[in-house]
Amino acid sequence: xxxxxxxxxxxxxxxxxxxxxxxxxxxxxxxxxxxxxxxxxxxxxxxxxxxxxxxxxxxxxxxxxxxxxxxxxxxxxxxxxxxxxxxxxxxxxxxxxxxxxxxxxxxxxxxxxxxxxxxxxxxxxxxxxxxxxxxxxxxxxxxxxxxxxxxxxxxxxxxxxxxxxxxxxxxxxxxxxxxxxxxxxxxxxxxxxxxxxxxxxxxxxxxxxxxxxxxxxxxxxxxxxxxxxxxxxxxxxxxxxxxxxxxxxxxxxxxxxxxxxxxxxxxxxxxxxxxxxxxxxxxxxxxxxxxxxxxxxxxxxxxxxxxxxxxxxxxxxxxxxxxxxxxxxxxxxxxxxxxxxxxxxxxxxxxxxxxxxxxxxxxxxxxxxxxxxxxxxxxxxxxxxxxxxxxxxxxxxxxxxxxxxxxxxxxxxxxxxxxxxxxxxxxxxxxxxx
Amino acid sequence: xxxxxxxxxxxxxxxxxxxxxxxxxxxxxxxxxxxxxxxxxxxxxxxxxxxxxxxxxxxxxxxxxxxxxxxxxxxxxxxxxxxxxxxxxxxxxxxxxxxxxxxxxxxxxxxxxxxxxxxxxxxxxxxxxxxxxxxxxxxxxxxxxxxxxxxxxxxxxxxxxxxxxxxxxxxxxxxxxxxxxxxxxxxxxxxxxxxxxxxxxxxxxxxxxxxxxxxxxxxxxxxxxxxxxxxxxxxxxxxxxxxxxxxxxxxxxxxxxxxxxxxxxxxxxxxxxxxxxxxxxxxxxxxxxxxxxxxxxxxxxxxxxxxxxxxxxxxxxxxxxxxxxxxxxxxxxxxxxxxxxxxxxxxxxxxxxxxxxxxxxxxxxxxxxxxxxxxxxxxxxxxxxxxxxxxxxxxxxxxxxxxxxxxxxxxxxxxxxxxxxxxxxxxxxxxxxx
Numbered sequence: 001x002x003x004x005x006x007x008x009x010x011x012x013x014x015x016x017x018x019x020x021x022x023x024x025x026x027x028x029x030x031x032x033x034x035x036x037x038x039x040x041x042x043x044x045x046x047x048x049x050x051x052x053x054x055x056x057x058x059x060x061x062x063x064x065x066x067x068x069x070x071x072x073x074x075x076x077x078x079x080x081x082x083x084x085x086x087x088x089x090x091x092x093x094x095x096x097x098x099x100x101x102x103x104x105x106x107x108x109x110x111x112x113x114x115x116x117x118x119x120x121x122x123x124x125x126x127x128x129x130x131x132x133x134x135x136x137x138x139x140x141x142x143x144x145x146x147x148x149x150x151x152x153x154x155x156x157x158x159x160x161x162x163x164x165x166x167x168x169x170x171x172x173x174x175x176x177x178x179x180x181x182x183x184x185x186x187x188x189x190x191x192x193x194x195x196x197x198x199x200x201x202x203x204x205x206x207x208x209x210x211x212x213x214x215x216x217x218x219x220x221x222x223x224x225x226x227x228x229x230x231x232x233x234x235x236x237x238x239x240x241x242x243x244x245x246x247x248x249x250x251x252x253x254x255x256x257x258x259x260x261x262x263x264x265x266x267x268x269x270x271x272x273x274x275x276x277x278x279x280x281x282x283x284x285x286x287x288x289x290x291x292x293x294x295x296x297x298x299x300x301x302x303x304x305x306x307x308x309x310x311x312x313x314x315x316x317x318x319x320x321x322x323x324x325x326x327x328x329x330x331x332x333x334x335x336x337x338x339x340x341x342x343x344x345x346x347x348x349x350x351x352x353x354x355x356x357x358x359x360x361x362x363x364x365x366x367x368x369x370x371x372x373x374x375x376x377x378x379x380x381x382x383x384x385x386x387x388x389x390x391x392x393x394x395x396x397x398x399x400x401x402x403x404x405x406x407x408x409x410x411x412x413x414x415x416x417x418x419x420x421x422x423x424x425x426x427x428x429x430x431x432x433x434x
Numbered sequence: 435x436x437x438x439x440x441x442x443x444x445x446x447x448x449x450x451x452x453x454x455x456x457x458x459x460x461x462x463x464x465x466x467x468x469x470x471x472x473x474x475x476x477x478x479x480x481x482x483x484x485x486x487x488x489x490x491x492x493x494x495x496x497x498x499x500x501x502x503x504x505x506x507x508x509x510x511x512x513x514x515x516x517x518x519x520x521x522x523x524x525x526x527x528x529x530x531x532x533x534x535x536x537x538x539x540x541x542x543x544x545x546x547x548x549x550x551x552x553x554x555x556x557x558x559x560x561x562x563x564x565x566x567x568x569x570x571x572x573x574x575x576x577x578x579x580x581x582x583x584x585x586x587x588x589x590x591x592x593x594x595x596x597x598x599x600x601x602x603x604x605x606x607x608x609x610x611x612x613x614x615x616x617x618x619x620x621x622x623x624x625x626x627x628x629x630x631x632x633x634x635x636x637x638x639x640x641x642x643x644x645x646x647x648x649x650x651x652x653x654x655x656x657x658x659x660x661x662x663x664x665x666x667x668x669x670x671x672x673x674x675x676x677x678x679x680x681x682x683x684x685x686x687x688x689x690x691x692x693x694x695x696x697x698x699x700x701x702x703x704x705x706x707x708x709x710x711x712x713x714x715x716x717x718x719x720x721x722x723x724x725x726x727x728x729x730x731x732x733x734x735x736x737x738x739x740x741x742x743x744x745x746x747x748x749x750x751x752x753x754x755x756x757x758x759x760x761x762x763x764x765x766x767x768x769x770x771x772x773x774x775x776x777x778x779x780x781x782x783x784x785x786x787x788x789x790x791x792x793x794x795x796x797x798x799x800x801x802x803x804x805x806x807x808x809x810x811x812x813x814x815x816x817x818x819x820x821x822x823x824x825x826x827x828x829x830x831x832x833x834x835x836x837x838x839x840x841x842x843x844x845x846x847x848x849x850x851x852x853x854x855x856x857x858x859x860x861x862x863x864x865x866x867x868x
Contacts, residue, residue, distance in 0.1 A: 026533070027531075027534065028530060029530070029531075030531060030534070031531070055530070056534075057529065057532055058499065058502065058532045058534070060498070061495045061535075062535065064495050064498070065492065065495050068491065068492065095491065096460060096463070097464060097465070097488075097489050097491035099461075100464070100488055100489045101488060101492045101495075101540060101544065105539050105738065106535060106539045107535050107540050107542065108541065110535065151688055151689075151711060151715060151718070152688070154689035154690055154718060154721065254584065254585055254586070255587065256587055278537075278585040278741045279537070280538075280539070280738070280742060281741050281744075282716060282717075283745045283748050283749065284585070284745075287588065304539065307714040307715050307718075308714060310715075311715065311716060314717050315717065
């Protein structure tokens with residue numbers, strides 16, 4: 001009966017602002033960072049790893065908040081914890097003093113994500129399975145018990161969630177074999193289209209993406225409409241008109257401006273416009289969607305919690321749900337959103353990139369296909385090819401597909417050497433900058 | 435030309451959990467706290483004071499975040515700052531790395547509120563006027579320039595905001611005299627109705643409230659419907675049926691449950707049900723409002739930002755807007771919400787209580803009546819009678835009205851002795867607890 005003995009939380013920052021990887025119209029100079037949680041146990045080799053993702057300043061306060069949220073885990077029996085994963089979630093979420101600082105949004109919720117991601121990694125390692133397998137092998141009743149359905153019952157009752165899971169149950173093994181046969185879960189790349197890249201670099205990276213088998217590529221837009229038109233023309237020239245082109249404005253527009261700007265880019269036939277306005281603006285997204293159809297509307301990487309997504313679905317505001325695996329409070333909340341999406345018929349194409357988000361979302365997408373929606377229609381998962389070298393069990397992408405992870409856990413463990421080097425401000429990289 | 439020389443930020447916590455002041459169905463044991471910001475200048479006697487309000491744990495991370503957000507203020511010329519209060523707001527808000535942790539919600543936004551509240555206090559002190567007077571004396575164009583209208587233009591354009599202010603302009607002096615003549619701005623009390631109080635204490639406090647001239651009282655509900663019925667019966671017995679009774683559930687219900695529970699309390703004819711469900715649930719509040727009419731729906735103390743309030747108005751979700759002076763990012767954002775509310779015809783009854791919120795909201799309510807809505811219809815400002823002894827210029831409430839503040843500033847300065855005693859964990863009170 002292993003016990004959690006220690007919680008370590010590290011402020012890890014990578015100096016991505018130097019290369020403009022990740023640059024867009026809103027976020028010009030992010031240093032991709034993680035609040036990285038390690039739950040150590042007294043069983044040799046057994047630990048849980050989780051994180052949330054930020055872009056630099058403030059990662060220290062997220063780290064401190066994660067530490068506070070994780071404190072109740074010290075001394076817990078691992079088996080008691082991992083056989084009641086709904087219970088520990090509700091216990092940690094019920095801290096009413098920390099709840100006041102959200103509720104369920106911003107720093108306290110990012111910290112909840114980091115801590116519960118580590119708990120889920122621990123549960124999967126204890127079970128000796130990759131997380132996607134642990135989840136897809138659960139009985140429907142067991143799966144529903146881990147969900148946070150609070151505030152959702154006007155859109156999704158517990159019984160409805162159960163019915164969706166039961167409906168998907170018979171074909172599970174077949175769908176796993178289907179994914180294996182097609183080389184994994186389909187993905188698209190954002191690596192080519194960062195706003196800070198030159199036209200030459202854009203053209204070269206798009207050409208590489210096509211050569212690597214991608215059928216979807218995404219470009220950042222929203223700083224200058226003339227630049228956008230020029231860059232989208234380059235993109236269509238390289239990828240042709242049969243491949244899918246997505247555009248992403250990272251929240252820079254008001255609603256009327258979004259409608260006008262996107263209309264000027266419509267000739268390039270984008271599949272979706274991502275984050276056209278404030279991520280909080282449900283009714284605004286609905287208005288934009290009505291105006292720019294047949295261009296789809298996508299959002300979610302800043303979607304703060306399940307209550308926001310519930311309303312996005314109720315208001316018919318989005319064509320694609322891009323939930324974030326390190327902003328929502330881990331599997332307990334994420335899977336509730338997947339079930340909502342399945343009920344409302346909206347495909348989930350999770351946000352990835354950042355630090356380690358690709359490692360997490362591959363598990364989510366597999367669970368969706370195998371145990372929830374049973375469908376790949378309209379679904380494609382983001383992939384950004386950077387920072388994977390810091391992970392012990394990095395995602396493997398080939399021919400535009402995420403290969404199914406095989407190692408136990410949530411693929412969330414970082415190399416200790418990366419922590420030693422990039423911990424802020426004491427790690428060897430940062431110490432050398434001073 | 436005074437200059438800001440130092441920023442001090444203090445984690446101040448009062449041990450209110452001991453007496454159950456502030457207890458409700460969601461928040462059972464809060465220690466009312468403030469991240470308290472002091473902007474010191476090189477001019478003797480000139481400083482800016484601001485804070486945000488929390489209920490205990492996590493106040494340390496809000497304090498650290500406030501410190502980070504305030505750093506760019508050090509070395510600034512006070513007059514340059516206070517003559518471009520829109521500019522400094524936009525500059526602080528544009529930190530894209532901190533923005534990632536919200537955006538504009540949770541801890542980073544609470545910290546923005548604390549810092550900008552201090553800037554506004556400094557501006558009013560530098561002008562030698564109470565803040566309500568500084569704001570009501572602004573020209574409409576000047577007033578619009580300080581507003582954060584980003585993401586609002588589908589509901590309120592700059593021109594529309596200007597028209598509302600111009601429309602209210604002629605009667606300003608007369609309305610100030612009107613408030614003075616009636617003894618101030620009308621308020622209601624929550625001090626009687628905390629959930630942790632016994633029936634005897636409830637009866638005694640309600641009797642006192644009636645004797646003190648209150649025409650509105652508020653009770654906490656939502657833990658047990660039988661208890662609620664018993665307590666509301668006591669309330670009607672004491673205050674009669676002509677006075678107004680409000681009820682507050684502090685977010686404990688799902689939407690269907692809210693409708694059912696409130697229907698069971700309808701016989702007591704509450705004026706409003708406050709926070710019936712998640713503060714993020716715009717469509718949920720709209721559904722509840724349709725179902726429980728003529729009981730009004732009120733929410734806002736956890737309303738995270740102006741984009742949420744915009745949608746609450748667009749969706750006709752609330753009858754009363756209870757914005758919070760320490761959760762929205764100070765005057766720049768608060769006044770944008772007041773203008774939205776005026777356009778949509780929704781009265782603003784700001785949330786107060788906590789630590790020092792009453793001191794702040796008295797200014798807001800006066801500005802609304804004098805320079806924006808020009809109306810007192812349906813408007814009543816919360817008052818909770820605790821912790822005022824820690825403020826240098828506490829609000830004065832008599833006969834159910836907030837007297838107009840006369841001292842320069844935003845009434846936000848705390849006694850230095852209170853900081854010395856209640857700073858956490860080093861202050862003399864907390865050090866003695868260990």
